[in-house]
Amino acid sequence: MGKFFARLYLWILLILLYAPLVFIAVFSFTESKVLGSWEGFSTHLYRNLLTGQMQGNASLLAAVENTVLIALIAAAFSTLLGTVAAIGIHNLKGRKKKVVSFLNNIPMINPDIITGVSLFLLFVFLHFSQGYVTVILAHITFCTPYVVLSVLPKLQQMNPNIYEAALDLGATPSQALWKVLVPELKPGMVSGFILAFTMSLDDFAVTFFTRGTIGLDTLSTYIYTDARKGGLTPELRPLMTLIFLVILILLVIINVRQDRLQKQNENK
Amino acid sequence: MGKRSNWSIPYVVFLVFFVVLPLVLVMVYAFQDSQGHFTLGNLAKFFTDKDALSTFAVSIEVALENTALCILLGYPAAWILANKQYNKSAVTIVLFIMPMWINALMRTLATAQLFTMLGVTLGKGTLLFGMVYDYLPFMIYPIYNVLAKMDKSYAEAAVDLGATPWKAFWKVTVPLSMPGVTSGILMVFMPTVSTFAISEFLTNNKIKLFGTIIQENINSSMWNYGAALAFIMLIIIGITTLFDKDKEQAEGALI
Numbered sequence: 001m002g003k004f005f006a007r008l009y010l011w012i013l014l015i016l017l018y019a020p021l022v023f024i025a026v027f028s029f030t031e032s033k034v035l036g037s038w039e040g041f042s043t044h045l046y047r048n049l050l051t052g053q054m055q056g057n058a059s060l061l062a063a064v065e066n067t068v069l070i071a072l073i074a075a076a077f078s079t080l081l082g083t084v085a086a087i088g089i090h091n092l093k094g095r096k097k098k099v100v101s102f103l104n105n106i107p108m109i110n111p112d113i114i115t116g117v118s119l120f121l122l123f124v125f126l127h128f129s130q131g132y133v134t135v136i137l138a139h140i141t142f143c144t145p146y147v148v149l150s151v152l153p154k155l156q157q158m159n160p161n162i163y164e165a166a167l168d169l170g171a172t173p174s175q176a177l178w179k180v181l182v183p184e185l186k187p188g189m190v191s192g193f194i195l196a197f198t199m200s201l202d203d204f205a206v207t208f209f210t211r212g213t214i215g216l217d218t219l220s221t222y223i224y225t226d227a228r229k230g231g232l233t234p235e236l237r238p239l240m241t242l243i244f245l246v247i248l249i250l251l252v253i254i255n256v257r258q259d260r261l262q263k264q265n266e267n268k
Numbered sequence: 269m270g271k272r273s274n275w276s277i278p279y280v281v282f283l284v285f286f287v288v289l290p291l292v293l294v295m296v297y298a299f300q301d302s303q304g305h306f307t308l309g310n311l312a313k314f315f316t317d318k319d320a321l322s323t324f325a326v327s328i329e330v331a332l333e334n335t336a337l338c339i340l341l342g343y344p345a346a347w348i349l350a351n352k353q354y355n356k357s358a359v360t361i362v363l364f365i366m367p368m369w370i371n372a373l374m375r376t377l378a379t380a381q382l383f384t385m386l387g388v389t390l391g392k393g394t395l396l397f398g399m400v401y402d403y404l405p406f407m408i409y410p411i412y413n414v415l416a417k418m419d420k421s422y423a424e425a426a427v428d429l430g431a432t433p434w435k436a437f438w439k440v441t442v443p444l445s446m447p448g449v450t451s452g453i454l455m456v457f458m459p460t461v462s463t464f465a466i467s468e469f470l471t472n473n474k475i476k477l478f479g480t481i482i483q484e485n486i487n488s489s490m491w492n493y494g495a496a497l498a499f500i501m502l503i504i505i506g507i508t509t510l511f512d513k514d515k516e517q518a519e520g521a522l523i
Binding site: 003019023082087090100107 | 288353377461479498509
């Protein structure tokens, strides 16, 4: 009986959470301009999206491209900066360690709008013209702390003697770094990269304040401007549906694999 | 390994430049007039501006209600998900986090449209529903993480020693899961106060939240007043983090 209600509760929450997404997906198969009015089944919007032939709205594709590009660059730099920083922080002691950890926490505690406004003021103050570079710098700022927090546990789990042993056995410090330290930290770096990438993809407020006036749009700012203008580009519906499907499939594959690995380990 | 600690230097420089300096600038701009002279005028303007004050009050109210609703709905969900008896697969928890990967603005617009189609007028009710909808996963995940890692034998021991399951839950499980709840509150409360796009879409511009007036001032080049409003928010963040003694634990629960 308890089990039944527990399941029911989860299902009700899931149905509520997914209702808007299903709503978008259903209405991606009709041609109407407005979300919510049905004008017969059609795959026209998908064809428009995939061939890039949209009624004067090719900027949607540019926005998607910007979003992915910015996320990739920001995640790559954050992973590099965050991993080096984590090694440093791990070897710091006492008060210094506390201060750096505290500084690292600030971008995570600050709401997006504070990060966005404060960086906006920085770039204004320095007379730095805003565009791609400022958006990427801003994204690195709020992504790196998550990389640091993903890599630090791996350093704590690692046996520090392995690195020393490599040196004793004749490895140069750089060999020891690439052959011993980096492989040990790799899982943390990968999850840090993924976290940074998704944070960057999903960002709206920080990009909004740091993109300047050169007409740079990511998916979020594109949707915002579009909605403020009054109507959403219909092709956003098939785009969102496709993104949703890709993520769903990826996540299910990753998790089914993890489940299996876990079960194999348990059986050993 | 002694000089390895030097590896933190590039990041410290980066943090000082892109985190500390910008926050100092928020403060500097907040206490300056447009000519760059020191003034308390921006803060005074906020405390005498009826619209800004009521927006501020509404934002805090909505954020409190949203946080409470997220805990009320999210805690049981996290508990069920972490309980092996009810949930054996990791896929279910993924289903709860998955909507976070879809663009939040798009989800919000779809929610608003869904309400309009069902004939519900956009206002306070739809705003709260949409907020809970957007932030619930951020509450479920940290609580789930703490509950899943928790040693179940504490609660079992309490039952063995004569506590009712209900009592064991309230006196053992809930206190032990507090780091997850704190972390969830951190991820829900301040972001709710500061959202701007979401409240505009869900209420058809009827209800403004604090984030919106910051955004409006910055965008209409009223940087000093905008900075002053941001500064007020920074002070609130400072106060809320002071209350949070187990901060490191709480953040550990995020990942």
